[in-house]
Amino acid sequence: MSILTANLKQLYQRRGCWFAYAFFVFFNLPYLFMEFEELKKEWAFVFLLSLMWFYLIGILVMSMQREILSKPFIFCLPNHRTVIWKFIMIVGVAVSLLFSIFFINFYSELDLWQLLPVVFSGFSILLTFYLLGVCFALPRGKCETWGIFVPLILLLGMFYGIHDIFVICIEWIPAFFIISSILIIVLAWRLLKDDSIARRFYSKTVIGFFDACDGVKIQRKRQAIMAEKGEREYETNPKVERYFLKHMQKCDSFGMGRYIWGSLYARWGKPKNGFSILILVFFLVLVFLGYSKVSFILFLFGSTTVYTNIPLYSNMLIFGGRKERFATTIIMVITNMVLVTAICTILAAFSILIESIMPDVTLYGKIFSFQAVDIRLFFIPLFLIPIASIFNLVFYYRYSFLVGTFNMLLFMTMSFIIILITKQHIGLSIDKMVIYIPRPEVIVILLFLSWSLFLAILKYICDRRPLVR
Amino acid sequence: MNSDKPIVQIRGLCKKFSKVIALDKADLDIYPGCIVGLLGANGAGKSTLLRHIIGLYLPDSGQCSTFDCEAEKLGPRELGRIGYVHQEGELLEWMKVRQLIRYVAAYYPNWNMELEQRYIAEFDISINSRVGKLSPGERQKLAILLAIGFDPELLILDEPASALDPVARANFLNLMLEIIQDETRAIIISSHILSDVEKIMNRTVIMKKGRIICDSDFDELLEKYCRIRISIGGGKLPENLPFTDIINSQQGDGQVIFTIRNTPKETIEQLAEKLKCEIEIQPLPFEEIYRIEVS
Structure with a gap:
């Protein structure tokens, strides 16, 4: 088996890849089931969205290569260094070509000689964004950090009709994207053909997308960052x-x-570095949700961010028996709960203050106005955090990012399903529901149910299960 | 063997992880004053056994009690008398070494500051480094300090010296011998480095596929096996030698060399006299004994 084949086999052999495919399908389901005519109307928007997806795919593919490069045995593997470029280009060209087929459908009214440059231009822009993802995932100085701004720029650009500009460029100035793709190919080629690449990654703790669930590795990476940035910052x-x-x-x-x-x-x-970033993320979520008129989801979002290394499972023997670990886990969940509730409530109060000064936003001819968070919903984390903590208890060996993401997706999905069902079958809209939920008896029942479930599972684990990580 | 009450008492201990039998009817008593060498191949069940002793695992059947307390009921009073160095090396990565030592010391009222200072000096531990940045050897040194710092009565060491350099390993072995001078204590060392363990252990427990296949006083185990060279000057050796329990033999050039067990030296000499041949008895190296026991 050639090295390239072995690399390509990862695409179906790695469970992480299947998770990524499922993630992709899940978020694109609405478009898969949309009528073609309807989809055509939204074409500019769908196209912009696909550019973001291609950017993400580029990041993921390069993450896989980074991970492989960091394995010490790879350094001496003959010809491996040339495979990185081949692998990235094969995947990039294949997925871009695949998506370019849609262009034939969307521009079916054009004749062959008009269609060809359009399809080639579309292919080029997709490949450009894919390789942009690849370049940003290949760390060079601050490059990695700035990479997050590419999708943000696209998102912001949507308000100014950037998606329409893209579509016009594809149809009328195909050479523009073809040249841009050539330039990015040259840039990516230069970066990936760099002789020092294997040396730079050799034996480094690299967190690829598929390692996000490996808590130990994340911890090691954090240490490495500490070492690079200097110690004082983390005292x-x-x-x-x-x-x-x-x-x-x-x-x-x-x-x-x-x-x-x-x-x-x-x-x-x-040392709590990154706390300010967390607040910033919460604030951005608040703004986004405020304009979506589902701002109460802020409390759901807050509840799902609790994914911490709970003290139940530890091999480091300090005199805690099973009883002590039981009590400490409860205390830890309570402290998490108090913190999240406090942050969310402060943000909700803040949203009331800024409600009057937040401008209206016009998108697709619709006017979106900012709606403050209903502060009476402060109790949501009080019953959701015990449930989120159950995931930490059960998937303790995957306590980090993946559980957090999983929690978040699950809660978001659950809440939307509940909203849809109640609206369709009971005729209860979100606004009415939000008024109905904060009734004292509902709060007490929810708190009782969630805490009982959490405590029952925790007690079972403490009494019967191994406490080895 | 010490006649005191055992610190650890294991009876018919069984543990299964889905289809894998990790422990199969294990019986073991560990008395004060013992340094037990727990040996076995990878996956033999050594770590599983040790984790039962401290209550991280619970038995499927059988019984495991430490300081007269069953595994699931072990509390601070019992666990506070146990020091444990585990092979995963889990420590609080974000702390500095000094910070971690103070943190662990704060748990134990009987923390031995003098031992701590001496250990830091002898093992050249850099107290201002961050735990997460320590090399595997440095981590292991730190883990050992944290496990012995409060003078535990039972010290459990799961692969403690694998990452230590030769000088640190020698220091570590001396330290273990020093600790065991206090006869109220016991040490269990699980290791693959037989040459190290044999220097300090006085009892050998060998595991294979979850079973304890050998549990013996170390000196008795050494005496149990020997290698014999028999030769007759110019003559021919008899076809059937009157020895039993021969494990292996090599014949040629008027001599035969064989490994034998369970035969006292006197008996061998008497038999040699009857055969009218020259005989040379050699003790068997421990590594070979181990190989025979696990094969």
């Missing part, structure tokens, strides 16, 4: 250390209190 505040140690020592020797304080220190004593 624990001595006051924080003293605070927790003082409380630990105040409690009885071998007592439950000491163990709980110790676990809280291990969880919250970490």
Whole structure:
């Protein structure tokens, strides 16, 4: 088997790839079932969306190659370095060609000589965005970080009709995209043919998309970033250390209190870099949801961001028995819950303040106005966080990013299904539901059910299951 | 063997992970004053057995009690007397070494500061490094310090020296011998490095496919096997030698060399005298004994 074949086989042998395919299909289902005429009307928008998908595919494909490059044995594997370029181009050309077939349908009224440049131009722009993803996923300085702005620029551009401009360019100036694709191919070729590429990745802790579920690897990567950025930035505040140690020592020797304080220190004593980014993400979500008139989902979103290394499973033996681990896990879930509820409630209050100054946005002739979050829904994290924590308990070996994403997708899907069912069968709209839910008896029932389920599962694990990670 | 109450008592312990039998009716007693070498191939069940002792795993059937407390009921009073170095090397990566030592020390009222300082100096531990950035050897040194710092009565070491350099390994072995001077303590070392374990253990437990196939005093085990060279000056050796329990033999050039077990030295000498031949008895290296036991 050639090295290239072995590389290509990953596309169906890796479970992570199937997850990515499922993800892709899930988000494109509406378009797969849309009437062709309807789809044609939305063509400019669909095309812009597909550019974003191609950008993402480029990132994923390069992530796979980065991962492979980081394996020490690859460094000495003959001819492997030339395979990276071949692999990336084969996948890129194949998926771009596949999508270009749609152009034949959408431009069926053109004759062959008019159609060919259009299809080739479409192919070129798709390949351009794919290779753009590849280039951004290949870290060179700050390149990796700035890569996130490409989809953001496209999203913002939508408000200014960038998608229409793209479509006009494809039809009337095909040479523009053909030249741009040649330029990006040259750039990608130069980057990937660089002799130092294998040396740069050799034995590095690389987090590819498919490693996102590997908590240990993520932790290692974080250490590597710390080392690069310098230590001072990641120092624990001595006051924080003293605070927790003082409380630990105040409690009885071998007592439950000491163990709980110790676990809280291990969880919250970490230097909290990236906290400001989290707030920024929450704020962007708030703005997006505010304009979508489903701002209450902010609380759902907040509840799903809790994916933390719960103290139940640990091989590091500190004197916690099963009872201590049970109690500490509950305390940890409560602290997560209080934090998320506080952040979401503050943001909800903030949304009320900014509601009057947020401008109206016009898209496709429709006017979108900002709607503040209903602060009475603050209790949502109180019953959702125990449920989100059940995923952490059950999928403990996949506690990191994947569980978080899974939680988020599941909750979003569940909430939309509930909204649809209630609207269709009970005739209850979101607005009415939001008014109905905060009734005290509903809150009590929801809290009771979620906490009972969480505690029952936690108790079962503590009493019967292995506690080895 | 020590006549005190055992620290660890295991009876008929069974554990299955889906279809894989990890432990199969294991019986074991560990007494104070013992350094137990727990040996076996990869997947033999050593780590599973150790994890039952500290209650991370619960038995499917059978019984496992530590300090007279069953695995599932182990609490701070019992676990606070156990030090454990595990092969995964899980530590709090984001902490600095100094910070982690203070953190673990805060759990134990009897933390031995003097031992800590001595260990840091002897093992050349850099206390200002971040735990996540330590090399595997440095991590292992730190994990050992955290496990011994509170003078545990039972020290469980799962592959403790695999990443240590030769000097650190020698220091580590000396430290173990020093710890065991206190006869109220016991140490269990699971390792593949037989040359290290044989220097310190006084009891050998060998596992194979979840079963304990050998549980013996180390010296008795060494005496159980020997290699014999028999020769007759210019003559011919008899076809059937009157030895039983021969494990393997090589014949040629007027001599025969064979490995034998369960035959006392005196008996061998008497038989040699009857055969009127020259005999040379050699002890068998431990590595060979181990190979015979697991084969």
